[in-house]
Amino acid sequence: MKKLLIGAALGALLLPASMASAQVADEHGHACVDESCTVFELFQVPAEGATVLGYQGTDAPKYGTWGFDLAGRDTSVSPGDSFMRYANGSAMDQMQIPSDRTSYGSFALLRELSDNRVKAMIEGLVARTDLTPGSDEQKIADAYRSYMDEGRIEALDAQPLQPYLAAIRAANTHDLAAVYMGETQGRIGGSIFGTGITTDQKAPTRYVVSTGQSGLGLPNRDYYLEQRWAEKKALYQAYVARMLEMIGWDNPAASAEAVVAFETRIAEAHWTPIQNRNRDETYNEYTIAQLAAEAPGFPWQAYYTAVGVGEVPRLIVRQDTAMPLIAAIYAETPMETIQAWQAFHTTDDAAPRLSRRFADAQWEFRSRDLNGQPMQRPRDKRGISFAEGMLGEAVGRQYVAEYFPAESKAKMEQLVANLRLALGARIRNYSWMSAETRAAAQEKLDKFTVKIGYPNTWRDYASLEVRPDDLFGNAERAGLFQWNYRLSRLNEPVDKTEWGMTPQTVNAYYNSTNNEIVFPAAILQPPFFDPDADPAVNYGGIGGVIGHEIGHGFDDQGSKSDGDGVLRSWWTPEDRANFDALTTRLGAQYDQFEPIPGFHVQGGLTMGENIGDAAGVAVGLEAYHLSLNGQPSPVLDGITGDQRFFYGWAQVWQSKMRDDALRNQIATDPHSPAEFRVIGPVRNVDAWYEAFDVQPGSKYYLSPEERVRIW
Template sequence: MKKLLIGAALGALLLPASVAVAQVGGEDHGHGCIDESCSIYELFQTPPDGGTVLGYQGTEAPSYGTWGFNLDGRDTSVRPGESFMRYANGAALDRLQIPSDRTSYGSFNLLRELSDNRVKVMIDALVARTDLVPGSDEQKIADAYRAYMDEDRIEALDAQPLQPYLAAIRAANTHEAMAVYMGQTQGRVGASIFGTGITTDQKAPTRYVVSTGQAGLGLPNRDYYLADRWAEKKALYRAYVERMLTMVGWEDPAASADAILAFENRIAEAHWTPEQNRNRDETYNEYTIAQLAAEAPGFPWQAYYTAVGVGDVPRLIVRQDTAMPTIAAIFADTPVATLQAWEAFHTTDQAAPRLSRRFSDAQWEFRSRDLQGQPMQRPRDKRGISFAEGMLGEAVGRQYVAEYFPAASKAQMEELVANLRIALSNRINTYDWMGDATKAAAQEKLAKFTVKIGYPNKWRDYSALEIRPDDLFGNGERAGLFRWNYQLNRLNQPVDKDEWGMTPQTVNAYYNSTNNEIVFPAAILQPPFFDPDADPAVNYGGIGGVIGHEIGHGFDDQGSKSDGDGVLRSWWTAEDRANFDALTARLGEQYGQFEPLPGFRVRPALTMGENIGDAAGNAVGLEAYHLSLNGQPAPILDGTTGDQRFFYGWAQVWQSKYRDDALRQQIDTDSHSPAEFRVIGPVRNVDAWYDAFDVQPGDRYYLAPADRVRIW
């Protein structure tokens, strides 16, 4: 359960939370690189036993051909207009298997494994050293990993680390005491029915502000409680709650589980939908603590915020303001014994990965196997790498950059970004749906974009974080409190514009509206996204599409509500905004027809921002590629045109498979469309795609020219 809100400012690039590689951490398959000369291809060599290589059958490893795309990975028996994913990636997808410890697999995962393999080599080397300086970042990384791998001690402790928490929960025997306890869980295991965090103020982005919103659910979102199609998962959750309470010796676990489910079901009914939560106009509501207490009585707000550490703030932002009175009333109406059992369960659930095997296995069985269909748990060493990275991500990243990120990659990225800027600027001037005043404001915003590539200019200081080689549970608690104190200490400081929201070893990218910035970590600047030796068309389709996607977030249905200085305000004329909304509605109608699994259609209002980003990535990326040719014709390579190679580059980065349960969860909870529709959704709206692949009326995804949506 999330207690720390990130807010609505970040538009992450590509990876859905339910099936994607995490921002920090990852998995290792036993391969490794020693120095910078080790390429992605060398990592994917056949293992000695001739078995599966990173999810691919037999002895075949992924290949990007001689110019960045392997034509042998296509399925040319399928017309491009029938399924461009199959046409471009079909043979490669047929060879691709989802490893047993994954819920999805594809291009992102492969590149993430390269990053993880490198981190594994780095951490193994640190663990082997005897000359590390006590208290140094290197020593802390090694000790964090050692603590996670000390299974004998972890098994001996079993549930012992939880006992002080469970005792404190039992002692909180009034409603106010429970609210105080919820506030005290900030930065450590435990839960609250409201999520509170420190974010950049969207209407005054030079300062930080306290933000509060709905929370309290143990399932992915409200739909899992209220929609009949999730009834089976809800029943499995109820059994999991009882199982965890039984394991910690909680009183009457069966009855407590029933009460917890009923409590969370009531909260779910009050929650805003995922679509509502995207609306930045509706989720920015200024309150004082006294005003919130007056409008949402039943919850001791002042006592809660004091326990959180922000009880003296003059103002805060309430996201789902209309949900607060109902959730507060539910809290007041719920017996303290139920609140205590609820807190005991969520504390145990969150702590499980740092407890003995019976706890960690139980959590994996429900959250990964039952919810997302993952057959096997990741090996412990992979989880240990994730854990160390999660606590000391930038310390790991600093070493990663020093060893694996060439300066030449940053220089070439800067050139690509420059061309994408020019391309979008040119396109803005041609739009007939936008008036001159709005065009000028859009150009101003584009000119003010900040670009961050590779790694931050300054690194996080971890000197105040204590890590012990024999205290896994305590390490996690101290790291959580370290992060929360870092947030608290920012409240009266100016916004740090140099801060990054991802580590350099992360395979992802993002747009931050309050900073009006696009950010590309080092680890994504590698094949298949970016290869300095690949044909430029493939790079423009890959990383160029990613750049365009992130720039597009600044002009999507929500990002376009902030100006070039990151201020949430309307900089559009009413007529131009109405024209924009009409275009996005037409795009939503297209995506609403996509049905990845029976009964599970793409939710266009939930995915709109990412869909607009993808559309921008294609349209602007292709124009930037054409600009890069400087008026010269694109070469023909292996019978392919430049435009064809551009679209192949885009399709290649979405080469992936999902387990059905993971895909269902993504559709109902995540703002990203499934990979197949991130391929076809944008390209069918680009005229050049039709010409490049002879897509004709009668093809499944053919759109008449008048029906093609051209936004950015």
């Protein structure tokens, strides 16, 4: 089922920072333009009927002679009509989305590079006979072995599910079903409410229990309530019926109809994705007794006791007005429907660790039907992802040792320092902001923590049991290991050294409660960052990423926390009103973008990421200019420094996406589609118009007074 996202505002370059494994817009890179650098094959031209493959190497790609692929442009297109195509068109024309992906591009290429490296590492461990029993290396190898033991997995078929299904059948009252939801926390299944342990946004030195809406199997409420998703909803009902039939559930078709009707009622109670972004509205303090009084119909105390947090003095409820509605729906729903709902979600959750018929059924609906993916990922790739998901930092420690040079960290630290200087200079000159708010903004910027590459302290997996012949059990134990780790910290001070991403992750993020920006090792490669590339391209690539993450600290939600990560207002009312007026104008620009007929970008949903992109481009360019120390920028192959900067930004967003995946992204994802991550910010920067001589009449031209300058 769709997992609950709870906790502090966490802005990521690609994903919102529960981060996990959502598939969103992945991007593409292009090869060198001459023989002066190594050419890496980005995809193989397939024989007829063969699968299109993605990036196959373990060496980082190179782009041109100074960091940008000039041959990848399409200069027949006006920069002002489509800067994405002008900078990337020829590369995108040559690009093919691999059959086992819903999109492809620069991010996907580096993700595959990271996967290929991890695969080589894990296969090397599997081949060794000298690993110490119980060591992290042995556990990584055994996790992979368990996923690849297809003979045993097929022989077991649905057998691992039977204890869960028996418990669901025995939970034949509303109270018992709620207790079951709590008891399976961290394992397999689902709940109509999602509960987690998060950092307290108003007291970020401590942890707190958070609870919010959940219970849906489709991506969000819109899929149940809007006519344009009716076909997907019908496919979902057929999928629910198929899964129930496969586990021998009584009356699967009728049960599936009841389950979807139940979820539709829950969807009607859910807050919208835009409402869920508002940090002021999603921070509501309750006691368990208060929640039980305001949302009767659900046995809250029994549920929280089963979860393991029944004695907490306070908790945070996110969608407070939805809770009474969902609790009432639960109380009114027949037990047969609730049991069928739980059986389906348990099976759906477990499917990738069951026999092929379950795994294939889930892939067919969730990847093919929802997102248009033609083929399933090969099992060895899925096995690598499974092992990495279980022991991510143990894998990351080896990844860093083999693939992250110390010089990359040092150069990144200098880039970050320059970006901070650039934003500080801009803050001091903002005419729309008072001196009082400028001082508070500068204080917050000064208090930013920067994490680059990898954590200083690695996770301890000593208590996690991993067996080479027990895939289902490994997944159970890993889930409980993670949940118990979170639960054990409830009365402890917040661990400020913890990372929300592994070093081998191609992404970056800002964490508001820690006021920190984090850049894993795997993103610090071309086209984002190349120590040998022209500085302008690096400032447009990784510099834009750094500026993006810093910008999250000052976006419409991140700006609600101060330099110590406390959720509070540090703005004067007048300055906040000025800021909101600017963001409203920016949102209106994005509302006009229509990537696919009938589907407009949601400026309100993507606001935080759009502000981050705007900051990334504006502050990254300023930092590049500062790095020149008053000297003129060199001209390379007839390309000016500012042009190279904007090319660097555009190059990291090269991408293609299947139509169904694009529709899904527009409906659910807080990130704008890649094309508009390119043009959206640059059309608001004066220097872009000057660099490419963009004139009135161009499709994306904005007059100077229409350009939105926030950070």
